[in-house]
Amino acid sequence: MALFSTEVYQNEHLPDGGTDVNAIVRIGVQDAGAAGSDGAAGEIIIIDCSGSMGQRSMMAARQAAMVALDNILDGTYFAVVSGTHEAYLAYPIVQSGPGMVQMTPRTRREAKDAISRLVADGGTAIGRWLALALALFNSMGGRLAQKHALLLTDGADEHETPEQLDAAIRACIGQFQCDCRGVGTYWVVSEVRKISRALMGTLDIIPEPSMMAAEFARIMQTAMNRGVSSANLRVWVPQGAQLLFVRQVSPTVEDLTNQGQPVNPLTADFPTGAWGDEERDYHVSVRLPAKAVGQEQLAARVQLVVADQPRTQGMVKAVWSNDDNLTAQINNEVAHYTGQTELAAAIQEGLAAKQSGDLSTATSKLGRAVQLATETGNREATAKLRKVVDVVDPGSGTVRLKRNVSKADEMALDTASTKTTRTRQPGAEQPEE
Template identity: 65%
Template sequence: MATFSAEVYQNEFLPDGGTDVHAIVTVTCSGAGEAGRSESGDAAEIVIVDTSGSMGDDKIRAVQHAAVAALDQVLDGVWCAVIAGSHEARLAFPTRSERGMVRMDARTRAEAKAAVATFRADGGTAMGTWLTLATRVFASVPGVAQKHAILLTDGINQHETPEQLSAAIETARGQFQCDCRGVGADWQVAEVRRIATALLGSVDLIARPEEMAADFEGIMRQSMSRGVADAALRVWAPQGAQVLFVRQVSPTVEDLTPRRQEVNALTGAYPTGAWSDEARDYHVAVRLPAKAVGQEQLASRVQVAVADTVVAQGLVKAMWSNDDTLTTRIDPAVAHYTGQAELAEAIQDGLAAKAAGDTDTATVKLGRAVQLAAETGNDEATSRLRKIVEIEDAGTGTVRLRRSVSKLDEMALDTASTKTTRVKK
């Protein structure tokens, strides 16, 4: 049986007239079990792969190997399907079933692999149709608690309007989680990130086709380790208070604020998706009406709820003081993750400015990113930034844009921008 715990890291002291309370809440899950084999109920998986003409023979062969690697990780008993995507979506497996999915066993695994072996590169790219079919296929098996997909593309969504893709994303939102991958350099990170963010998944670059199988295997193995189908972060704030934002800040930066679902007048729930044995950090910010020095107040009650049952809780507190040594201290965890969130934004803004030809803004933003990466100890981000800029002084963020930069290096920096380092607590 899965168990959750919640720990709060904050400076609870506010100066006279102070209103904003910041806290990092670390949520840890243990004993999660396996997908479809725990108290959460059945699980379902769909592998969605690009089979458009741009994939060509080499990438199609790599897709076939990758899909097989993913299918080998799907546990027996888990519902499964495979979608081949081009300018239209085709249910490649199963082809003979009253439902759009079948339970995985030795026979169906072999049939799925045989279906994958028939993939051919042809047609255009319309990812909205892929998501629409996946939503319908998942719905064909009522009562499944945990729904997850892998989506791979190598190109831009050219064969449907942006509005059609947006509508498909909104229809899929809340219906399943989706980890997205792009192979090569001809897809748009921002476009695929939209899908992954809305569907509580990750986005990453597969630079070379031969790396695809290992990536797919890892994604599916991780999904099968998520024995808790869904959990929500519930944030209560007192009457008159305002929840400024709720962000996941580790292992990646994700703004959960727009996902708020009202529980009652004072409590909002923020979906976090399925869980394995892991820890995630959340940054919660609440604005309170100022109180007199010496007064204290509960600023927020942060709870973890699974199937409407509260399984863990942390308390965020506020106390007003005129002691500067108390009120000016910034909690190390809050400082660390504030920097990491700003780092992700600076990288994405800098790359967008560079793509638009605004070298001055790009230099300033990427210089700030270098400075933040150094301050927060994000060595991976620093290493990736070095491929885009020449660092003269990391401490001040003094950089120069490199004249010749690989597009793959830019995409690798962009996709990794939201990955964070854990704070040492």
């Protein structure tokens, strides 16, 4: 049985008349077990087989898909989709009925055989791939408790309109999770990010086809270690209060605010997908009606809910005080993640400005990003930024855009922009466990 825990980091003291409460809620899961441990798990591997993949990428993709199969636990339901401007069911070879089969040594061998016959030919319509994956998951009826897909693409979504893609994504929201990987540099980060974001998956660039197999193995191992099939972040705020935002801030920044499903007038559920043994941090911001100095109240209850059962709860509090020493402090974690969120935005906006030719905006945004990455100790972002800009002074955020930047470096910076680091020093009074 999985173990759940919650820690809340906040300064609960509000000044007289203060209304806004910010807290970082760290939720942890231990002993989650393997995928399928609380209901059957389903995996779909979606391989881009468009003509642009070419010989080399296609060979690497075939090999990586086979490695992924090796990492799917026996008993897991699975399917392989090959995607072009259409979507095909590569395995299992069925005409009707359930479109997924359980992994056994035999089905694994058969699937590998099917994968070995995939060739690169045709265009790219990712929305159709997603639609087929959804149809396959749905063909299992209610049998699957945990649904995950791995999507590989190498190019822009050229053979359907953005509206078609958006419609396909919308249909899949809440139905399955999807980790997305782009190989090479001809795919569009913002396009694929729409998918990974909506379907609660990760996004990264695989710059070299040869790195694909290792990445697929890692993704599949992570998916197979998610023993908690589906959990919601449940946030309660008091009557008269306003939930300003709910953000996942670690391991990546994801704004969840608009994804809330109302449970009752005071409570909303935010889907968080499957959990393995991991910790995630959420930034919750609540606006309360101000109360008299000395009053204390609960500003939010933050729970992780599995199968409609709250498993752990963090309490965000508010205490009004006229002691400036108490109210003036900004909590370490809140400050850190506020900076990291701004960092993600600065990188994305800077790169977008650069692409559209607005070099002065790009320079100032990426300069701010360098400053924030340095301040918050985000080494990965700093290293990736340095490949795109020349840093004159990290303290003031003075940078110059590099003249010749590899496209892959830019895309790597973009995909990594939402990755956050934990605070460098845990709160002094919070000993590390």
